[in-house]
Structure formats: structure tokens, C-alpha cells
Amino acid sequence: MPRFFVDTPPQDEIISITGDDARHIGRAQRMRIGDSLTVCHDKTDYICSIMSISDNEVVLKTLESRKACEPSIELTLFMAMPKSDKFESVIQKSTELGAVKIVPVLTRRCVSRPEKKQFQKKLDRLNKIALEAAKQSGRGIVPQVSDIINLDECAQNIKDFDLSLVCYEKGGISLSECGLCSQSGGINKKIALIIGSEGGFDEDEILLLESFGAKRIWLGERILRCETAPVAAMSIIMHLTGNM
Amino acid sequence: MPRFFVDTPPQDEIISITGDDARHIGRAQRMRIGDSLTVCHDKTDYICSIMSISDNEVVLKTLESRKACEPSIELTLFMAMPKSDKFESVIQKSTELGAVKIVPVLTRRCVSRPEKKQFQKKLDRLNKIALEAAKQSGRGIVPQVSDIINLDECAQNIKDFDLSLVCYEKGGISLSECGLCSQSGGINKKIALIIGSEGGFDEDEILLLESFGAKRIWLGERILRCETAPVAAMSIIMHLTGNM
Numbered sequence: 001m002p003r004f005f006v007d008t009p010p011q012d013e014i015i016s017i018t019g020d021d022a023r024h025i026g027r028a029q030r031m032r033i034g035d036s037l038t039v040c041h042d043k044t045d046y047i048c049s050i051m052s053i054s055d056n057e058v059v060l061k062t063l064e065s066r067k068a069c070e071p072s073i074e075l076t077l078f079m080a081m082p083k084s085d086k087f088e089s090v091i092q093k094s095t096e097l098g099a100v101k102i103v104p105v106l107t108r109r110c111v112s113r114p115e116k117k118q119f120q121k122k123l124d125r126l127n128k129i130a131l132e133a134a135k136q137s138g139r140g141i142v143p144q145v146s147d148i149i150n151l152d153e154c155a156q157n158i159k160d161f162d163l164s165l166v167c168y169e170k171g172g173i174s175l176s177e178c179g180l181c182s183q184s185g186g187i188n189k190k191i192a193l194i195i196g197s198e199g200g201f202d203e204d205e206i207l208l209l210e211s212f213g214a215k216r217i218w219l220g221e222r223i224l225r226c227e228t229a230p231v232a233a234m235s236i237i238m239h240l241t242g243n244m
Numbered sequence: 245m246p247r248f249f250v251d252t253p254p255q256d257e258i259i260s261i262t263g264d265d266a267r268h269i270g271r272a273q274r275m276r277i278g279d280s281l282t283v284c285h286d287k288t289d290y291i292c293s294i295m296s297i298s299d300n301e302v303v304l305k306t307l308e309s310r311k312a313c314e315p316s317i318e319l320t321l322f323m324a325m326p327k328s329d330k331f332e333s334v335i336q337k338s339t340e341l342g343a344v345k346i347v348p349v350l351t352r353r354c355v356s357r358p359e360k361k362q363f364q365k366k367l368d369r370l371n372k373i374a375l376e377a378a379k380q381s382g383r384g385i386v387p388q389v390s391d392i393i394n395l396d397e398c399a400q401n402i403k404d405f406d407l408s409l410v411c412y413e414k415g416g417i418s419l420s421e422c423g424l425c426s427q428s429g430g431i432n433k434k435i436a437l438i439i440g441s442e443g444g445f446d447e448d449e450i451l452l453l454e455s456f457g458a459k460r461i462w463l464g465e466r467i468l469r470c471e472t473a474p475v476a477a478m479s480i481i482m483h484l485t486g487n488m
Contacts, residue, residue: 096468096469096472097472098466138466176483220488221313222313222340222341222383235479244463244464
């Protein structure tokens with residue numbers, strides 16, 4: 001069933017979809033009055049029936065609501081900026097795998113080094129990739145792609161997380177050993193996953209992140225590409241926390 | 245250190261590299277006599293020093309040898325044929341993650357439906373993608389991309405494996421429950437992982453695979469793209485078997 005996200009919850013069991021999505025429902029999907037679709041708002045799915053349809057607005061009546069399938073953990077991916085098409089792939093895959101936020105980080109060995117202002121112009125497009133992936137994969141929220149930050153800002157940021165993990169090809173502990181699953185449950189809900197760019201991290205960048213609480217994670221002997229590493233690490237984390 | 249694969253082991257501590265690789269060492273890598281590189285043959289890495297160099301042949305002396313880092317399991321990916329660029333990405337990522345063989349399978353819902361002969365023309369190119377990924381990720385073998393087969397052939401094929409797993413979006417057991425790690429160790433060394441194309445599998449295709457011993461695996465609530473699912477499943481399998 002087609003899936004759409006809205007910014008506001010239903011009012012008196014009525015939801016209005018406007019803009020591109022409205023056109024998409026009528027034109028690309030060729031849906032008609034009475035057809036069903038799923039509208040998601042803030043982790044709740046509403047199964048709806050189309051009451052009226054035009055290029056500008058589709059009005060829906062909610063038939064039932066249920067909790068959307070979101071992971072029990074809130075994983076933020078801090079991704080050292082790779083080349084543009086790789087970053088787009090990482091956004092798409094991270095969304096499928098359940099990340100709640102994707103934060104591009106400028107590290108020393110990044111080949112792609114966009115200025116903050118220049119990067120902001122791309123944000124709309126990048127957030128649209130997250131939106132489309134969220135629709136396709138059945139997420140309960142649309143992960144946010146944020147402004148680009150530097151590594152000092154990243155280090156400050158991870159103080160707010162229950163658990164911060166940085167993947168380092170030169171060695172570290174296994175994801176099984178990093179304390180993902182606490183005995184009491186729920187403690188390590190907010191997880192920061194930090195992944196290097198094409199060139200990886202310098203040792204002193206790892207030391208900086210460690211001084212702010214990050215743990216070094218090792219993903220094994222084989223060298224993963226920078227766009228493969230977040231997919232691999234997130235898959236394992238989601239599995240170990242019972243979310244995959 | 246640059247990494248190359250050769251078909252024959254060293255003879256009297258001498259290895260010869262010819263063809264494209266020889267040109268690559270001299271021209272693209274600009275290596276010189278005395279420089280070091282790694283040559284891999286059949287799961288053994290040889291650290292070598294360049295003795296002579298020309299466009300046609302590079303002659304190397306082995307300085308030391310060591311076991312290459314191959315996973316303890318032999319995972320074959322049976323991948324229902326996705327669109328071409330996605331299959332190339334799957335080959336690259338599967339190689340990084342440690343697959344030993346990649347077998348394209350024609351299933352009912354495949355959108356891309358190459359004829360066997362037509363597909364064979366692409367095999368050189370696809371195997372080259374595996375070779376480049378094996379070099380880059382530090383594999384001890386180059387995974388083979390095989391001819392395309394149909395689902396009946398796939399079902400016959402999986403009889404030879406210790407454990408066969410088919411990912412099905414409509415439900416199944418978790419990768420933790422499928423018997424990856426046997427108590428005695430080593431029993432489930434040969435693993436077949438079967439992944440659907442863009443449209444997934446029909447129920448009767450799953451039943452066919454099950455009748456040949458495959459177990460249904462469920463990768464969770466979120467719908468993964470067909471090129472994300474093998475990366476996610478392989479990462480978790482490699483982790484659970486102590487290979488990542």
C-alpha cells in the first residue's frame with residue numbers, strides 16, 4: 001500500500017495531503033476515491049480511504065491507526081563526508097536500516113570538503129532521499145539529514161548519547177562487546193555511530209572521540225568501503241538489539 | 245600496500261605478474277625496483293619486492309608469506325537478478341564482506357531477465373568488479389561470479405550446503421536462531437544465502453527452496469531494498485560466526 005508522511009496528525013479523523021504528494025497520488029499512482037493508503041505521522045500509521053482527490057489536495061478519512069515499526073534504539077549516524085553519490089547511498093541505506101538522524105562530518109581525510117553554506121543548498125535534496133527511502137522501507141519517521149559539522153562539533157555532540165561507537169580499521173572491540181545490550185534494558189537507547197570517509201580516521205581523531213566517550217569498534221580483517229561500513233555496522237547493531 | 249592476485253604460486257621464491265596488472269604497477273602506481281607489494285595466491289599473501297619492471301611483466305621476489313584473512317565460513321550468495329547497476333553493487337559489497345561465490349538467479353519477479361548467452365557476455369566485466377573489490381578489501385581469494393541459473397537449478401544447488409537461508413519479507417526466523425553456530429564447530433561451514441530481487445519471492449518459490457532444505461529468514465519490519473538485504477544479512481552472518 002502506498003505510504004505518505006504528514007506533518008500534522010488527523011483532525012476529526014480527516015487528513016489532508018497537499019503538494020507533490022497530492023499530485024503523485026492522483027497522477028503517478030492513479031489512485032481514485034475509495035482507494036486505501038497509509039499515512040504516517042510521528043510513529044503512528046493511519047490506514048486511510050481517499051474521500052476527494054485533485055492535483056492540489058487529497059482528502060483522506062482514517063479507518064484505523066497503529067504504531068509504526070520503529071527500532072527500539074535511536075541510532076544517529078555521524079558519517080565523515082564521502083563523495084556525493086556515496087553519501088546519497090548511505091542516506092538511503094541508513095534510512096532503510098532504521099537510523100533516526102544522519103549527520104555529515106568533515107574530518108581530516110575527507111576528499112569531498114563542501115563549505116557549510118554550499119552544503120546547505122544540497123540539504124533539501126538529501127532530505128528528499130531520506131523521505132523517499134522512509135516511504136519505501138515503511139519507517140515511522142523520516143530521518144533528518146543535518147548540516148555538516150566538523151569533528152570537534154561531533155565530539156561535543158556525542159556527549160548526549162548513551163553509547164558512542166567509532167569504527168576504526170586499525171582495531172577495536174567487537175560490536176558484541178561494546179555494551180549495546182545493558183542488563184537493565186533501555187539504558188543504551190541513544191546510540192551514536194561514527195564512520196570514517198574514504199581515507200579513514202587519523203589516530204588523533206580517534207583519540208579525540210575517545211576522550212568524549214566513544215568506543216573503538218573493529219569490523220574485522222577485510223577493509224570495507226566507507227559506504228559499506230555504515231550499512232554493515234548498522235545491520236549488526238540492529239540485529240544485536242533485536243531490531244532486525 | 246598494493247595488492248594483486250596471481251594464478252600460480254611462487255616458483256623458487258619468484259613471482260611474475262603480467263598483463264594489465266604489470267602495466268598498472270609501472271604506470272598507474274609508478275612503482276620502482278625495490279618497492280614492496282602484496283601478491284595473493286589461494287589464501288596466502290606473499291610480501292614481495294620488485295626485481296624488474298616493464299609494461300609486460302613485473303618480476304618479484306617473495307620476502308615473506310602469511311595466511312590471508314579469509315572468513316571461517318564459505319558463504320555463497322544466490323542473488324535473484326536485480327537491475328544491472330544494483331547487481332554490480334551487490335558483487336562489490338559481497339566481496340568486501342567475504343562471500344566466496346555470487347550466483348545470479350532468475351526468479352519469477354525479476355524485472356531484469358537476461359538470457360543465459362546474453363548474460364555470459366557480461367561475466368568478464370562482473371568478475372572484474374569482484375577482482376577489484378577483492379584487491380581493495382584484502383581478500384585471500386577472488387569470489388567467482390557464475391552463470392545465471394533458474395530457481396530450480398538454485399534449489400538443486402543448495403543441497404550441497406551445510407545451511408541454506410532464504411530471506412523473506414513476509415516472515416521467518418532470526419539469523420540468531422537459524423543454526424549458524426553449531427556446538428561442535430565447523431559443521432555449518434558452507435552457507436547458502438538466497439536473496440530476492442526488487443519484487444521479492446512468490447510464496448511457492450519459498451516453498452520450493454524449503455523443500456530442498458532452505459530456512460526462511462526474516463530481516464525485520466523495515467523493507468530493505470534488494471541490494472541492501474544481502475549486505476545486511478551477510479554482515480550479520482559474518483558477525484555471528486566471528487568473522488566481523
